[in-house]
Amino acid sequence: MITDVSRQHLSLGAWLKADPPNGILHSMAQQAWRGCLRFSLHPLGMLGLAIILLVVFAALAAPWLTTYDPVTQNLLERLQPPSAEHWFGTDEFGRDIFARIVYGARTTLYIIMLVTIIVAPIGLLIGVCAGYLGGWADEVLMRVTDVFLSLPGLVLALGFAAALGPGITNAIIAIALTAWPPIARLARAEALSLKQADFIAAVRLQGASRWRIIFRHIVPMCLPSVIVRVTLSMAGVILTAAGLGFLGLGAQPPMPEWGAMVSTGREFMIDSPWVVIAPGISIAAVSLAFNLVGDALRDTLDPRGGE
Amino acid sequence: MATVTMVGGSARLAGARRLSGKLLSVAITLAGLLLLTFLMGRLLPADPVLAVTGSEVDKATYDRVYQQLGLDLPIWQQFLSYVKNVLTGNLGSSLTTGRPVVDDLLTVFPATLELAIVAILVGTFVGVPLGVVAAANRGGLMDHVARIIGLAGHSIPIFWLGLIALLVFYSKLQWVAASGRIDILNEGLVTPITGLMLVDTLLQGEWDIFRDALSHIILPGALLGYYSVAYISRMTRSFMLEQLSQEYIIAARAKGMSRRQMIWNHAFKNIRVQLLTVLALTFGGLIDGAVLIETVFGWPGLGQYLTRGLTMNDMNVVMGSVMLTGIVFLIVNIVSDRLYRILDPRTR
Numbered sequence: 001m002i003t004d005v006s007r008q009h010l011s012l013g014a015w016l017k018a019d020p021p022n023g024i025l026h027s028m029a030q031q032a033w034r035g036c037l038r039f040s041l042h043p044l045g046m047l048g049l050a051i052i053l054l055v056v057f058a059a060l061a062a063p064w065l066t067t068y069d070p071v072t073q074n075l076l077e078r079l080q081p082p083s084a085e086h087w088f089g090t091d092e093f094g095r096d097i098f099a100r101i102v103y104g105a106r107t108t109l110y111i112i113m114l115v116t117i118i119v120a121p122i123g124l125l126i127g128v129c130a131g132y133l134g135g136w137a138d139e140v141l142m143r144v145t146d147v148f149l150s151l152p153g154l155v156l157a158l159g160f161a162a163a164l165g166p167g168i169t170n171a172i173i174a175i176a177l178t179a180w181p182p183i184a185r186l187a188r189a190e191a192l193s194l195k196q197a198d199f200i201a202a203v204r205l206q207g208a209s210r211w212r213i214i215f216r217h218i219v220p221m222c223l224p225s226v227i228v229r230v231t232l233s234m235a236g237v238i239l240t241a242a243g244l245g246f247l248g249l250g251a252q253p254p255m256p257e258w259g260a261m262v263s264t265g266r267e268f269m270i271d272s273p274w275v276v277i278a279p280g281i282s283i284a285a286v287s288l289a290f291n292l293v294g295d296a297l298r299d300t301l302d303p304r305g306g307e
Numbered sequence: 308m309a310t311v312t313m314v315g316g317s318a319r320l321a322g323a324r325r326l327s328g329k330l331l332s333v334a335i336t337l338a339g340l341l342l343l344t345f346l347m348g349r350l351l352p353a354d355p356v357l358a359v360t361g362s363e364v365d366k367a368t369y370d371r372v373y374q375q376l377g378l379d380l381p382i383w384q385q386f387l388s389y390v391k392n393v394l395t396g397n398l399g400s401s402l403t404t405g406r407p408v409v410d411d412l413l414t415v416f417p418a419t420l421e422l423a424i425v426a427i428l429v430g431t432f433v434g435v436p437l438g439v440v441a442a443a444n445r446g447g448l449m450d451h452v453a454r455i456i457g458l459a460g461h462s463i464p465i466f467w468l469g470l471i472a473l474l475v476f477y478s479k480l481q482w483v484a485a486s487g488r489i490d491i492l493n494e495g496l497v498t499p500i501t502g503l504m505l506v507d508t509l510l511q512g513e514w515d516i517f518r519d520a521l522s523h524i525i526l527p528g529a530l531l532g533y534y535s536v537a538y539i540s541r542m543t544r545s546f547m548l549e550q551l552s553q554e555y556i557i558a559a560r561a562k563g564m565s566r567r568q569m570i571w572n573h574a575f576k577n578i579r580v581q582l583l584t585v586l587a588l589t590f591g592g593l594i595d596g597a598v599l600i601e602t603v604f605g606w607p608g609l610g611q612y613l614t615r616g617l618t619m620n621d622m623n624v625v626m627g628s629v630m631l632t633g634i635v636f637l638i639v640n641i642v643s644d645r646l647y648r649i650l651d652p653r654t655r
Contacts, residue, residue, distance in 0.1 A: 146332065147339030151633045154595035155613070159343075159629050162617040163350035239464050243599050246466050247614050262467050266603075269470060270478050280467035288462035 038300045045296020051289035059105040068096035070103040070256045079272045089274040091265065097278050100256040104279070107168065107257045108286060111241045112234055114172045115179060120230050123180040127187025128218050132195055133210070142188070148181045157240055161249040168257070171250040175240055179233055186229050190222040224301035232294035235287045242283045258283045333641065340633040345389050348626040349382075393630065399623035403615065408627035411612060416631065417502025418488060419601070419608035422531060423593050424503075425524055429532025430539050430589060435582065437536065438543025442551060443570050453540050460537020465596045469530055469603035476526060484522045486605030493519055527604040531596050535589045542585045543578070550574040580651045587643030594632055 010018060021027035039045055058065060068086075074094035082089045088097035130141040148156065160174035194200060194217075203213055244250035245259025253260065258279040265275030356372045357364065364372075377385055392398070398408035441453035476482045484490065488504050489497075493516045497507050505524065508517035550556065551574055559569050598610035605611070609628055616624030 143332070143335050143339065146336050147343060150336050150340055150637055151343075151629065152591040152594040152636065154598055155629060155632050158598065158613065158617060159347045159625060162620075162625060163347045235461060239462075242464050243466065243595075246464075246599065247602065248618060259464070259466075262464070262470065266470060269474060273474055276467065276470055280464060280471070283467065284459075284463040287464075288458060291458055291461050 035300055039296055042296035042299065044292045048289040048292030048296065051285055052293065055105045055109065055286055058102045059109045062102045062106060065102050066096065066099040068099035070095060070100045071254045079268060082274055088278040091275050092268050097275065100261060101278055101282055104256040104258045104261065104282070107251055107255065108238065111172055112237065115176050115237050116230060116234065118176040119179045119183060120226060123183025124187050124219065124222060124226050127184035128191045128214055128222060131188035131191025132214055132218055145181045145184050148178065153178045154240055154243055157244060158247065158249065161244055166249050166252055168251040168255065171241060171244045175237055179237055182233065183226060183229055187222050187226055190225055191218050194218050194221055228294055228298045228301060231290055231297055235290040235294065238283060238287045238290065333637065336637060340630065341390055341393060344626045344630045345386050347629065348622045398627040401624045402621045403619050408623050412627055412631055415607060415609050415612045418606060419597050419610060421503045421505065422524065422528055422597055422606060422608060425528030426531035426535055426593055427586065427589065429529055430535030431586065434536040434539030435543050438540035439547055439570065439575060441540065442544045442547030445548065453544060457537045457541045460534050465530065465534055466599040466603050469527065469600050472526055472530060473603070483526050484519065488523055488607060489516060489520050527600050527606055531593060531600055534592060534596050538589055538592060539585060543582060546578040546581050547574055550577050580647060583646055584643055587639050590639045591636060
């Protein structure tokens with residue numbers, strides 16, 4: 001039975017379930033809600049999401065979570081083992097490791113957000129243009145992608161990071177330069193298959209311009225798989241960023257960054273293993289979280305990709 | 308008959324066109340690689356003149372060296388002379404070791420190659436059976452084990468795992484040797500033939516040094532191998548699942564074939580060629596891992612050479628190592644592509 005839902009005052013739950021939806025926005029909201037429901041059925045995906053939310057919380061609430069300053073040195077308390085006062089112990093400069101982990105979450109989030117903002121649109125646009133336009137545009141764009149893919153990610157990032165000079169912003173640029181090609185490849189493949197679709201032919205016959213087709217029809221259809229890919233590649237981005245920090249090319253001291261913390265803790269590791277354990281576990285946990293969320297998103301957004 | 312020869316001729320023509328297209332794309336990739344390394348070298352914050360002369364230098368010498376290095380030329384001419392140098396095998400000399408970069412690369416590359424070979428062996432002999440068993444027992448215990456191993460491999464930073472392994476196996480248990488390829492006492496006792504320490508010691512019958520080299524490589528090799536296990540087992544699993552859902556498997560089962568024979572003799576046989584491509588793809592990750600693991604274990608390979616060049620702002624070293632990595636990567640890809648075409652009858 002079809003009822004006119006627009007005139008009734010519905011609770012939010014009923015509004016999200018109402019059938020048929022009343023307009024495009026209503027339908028989109030319903031779709032998003034169903035997606036969230038499907039995602040919530042993934043216990044591992046929810047675990048990953050919980051870890052990411054925890055990191056976001058730690059980054060936002062850092063000053064309230066710890067009374068210690070992540071940078072100020074206190075040589076009287078150097079290399080203290082974990083205790084009630086210093087939950088994760090202290091490092092070689094007497095800084096509280098828990099405080100450095102919590103503030104380090106800001107560094108990690110900063111890297112992830114900036115890399116996503118740079119990489120996702122660039123990869124998507126290059127891939128979609130190459131796939132839909134075809135011809136020489138495709139040739140040129142894909143050759144450039146090939147060149148970037150002809151080097152392993154970390155080596156390329158190392159080269160750029162060194163060339164631009166050490167520092168967190170340059171590390172982000174270097175990582176972004178290495179992270180877009182796989183996304184462009186994926187978007188191109190999607191665009192190529194969409195190009196043949198009947199609904200695109202219909203839009204074309206109606207006289208839609210090339211750019212209108214790309215931005216209004218192809219790009220939205222590519223978004224789900226690009227989102228999955230970006231989420232999964234964030235796990236790798238975190239590891240690359242930590243690797244750059246470990247090699248001394250990422251965030252510079254005294255900025256708290258987990259990879260650099262492992263690197264400086266190396267010398268004191270044998271007598272004071274806690275200096276490397278906490279930062280290493282933090283890196284692994286966040287990377288794992290993105291892997292889990294990415295896998296769950298793939299199942300949610302792209303039923304074809306399921307194993 | 309005429310049509311047959313024509314079909315044969317056009318097939319050959321298509322083959323030739325494919326080959327020339329392939330060659331062209333390889334050439335373009337190489338040119339891009341040259342441009343990329345050139346830009347990296349130019350962007351490096353080090354002054355190439357001061358790197359040659361040292362920091363205390365008068366204006367006249369500075370200008371002379373500046374001209375000798377060709378830095379007064381337009382940038383495209385500098386690029387062309389760089390290309391010419393690379394093509395003639397001249398990568399300049401290292402500022403830190405004072406030797407030609409090519410000579411340095413020839414000594415450090417075998418060390419990384421040896422590490423990569425051990426890692427690939429570990430990855431193949433652990434990862435492939437793990438993936439096959441996981442697919443055969445889908446949803447079972449081994450499937451979960453494989454999934455956990457894979458997730459851990461994709462999430463735990465390799466340099467950190469290396470440090471923890473050193474802490475446990477070297478400092479606490481003292482099962483393995485610490486850093487480098489062999490003990491300092493054994494340094495220089497083996498004449499390099501292949502450059503691979505394990506092979507050279509075996510060829511010369513130096514059993515003690517072989518054991519020493521083995522105890523040095525086992526930890527970094529196994530750790531690097533673990534990361535390829537994560538990838539290889541995951542890919543093997545998905546290839547196997549695809550094969551096991553095919554109709555010939557149902558037919559084989561209906562015929563009453565044993566499970567073991569069905570999995571290994573039929574399904575596995577069909578994924579071997581695909582696995583070859585996976586092994587080639589693992590290679591990029593291996594190099595990335597090697598850069599980090601070599602730093603942790605003091606392994607005198609390409610990765611350590613590159614990172615030392617980076618921290619010392621040694622331009623020629625950086626350009627040379629990145630270039631070599633790219634070329635090796637390219638060769639691995641071409642070889643695996645060729646092998647795929649040769650081994651897979653469908654691509655003939």
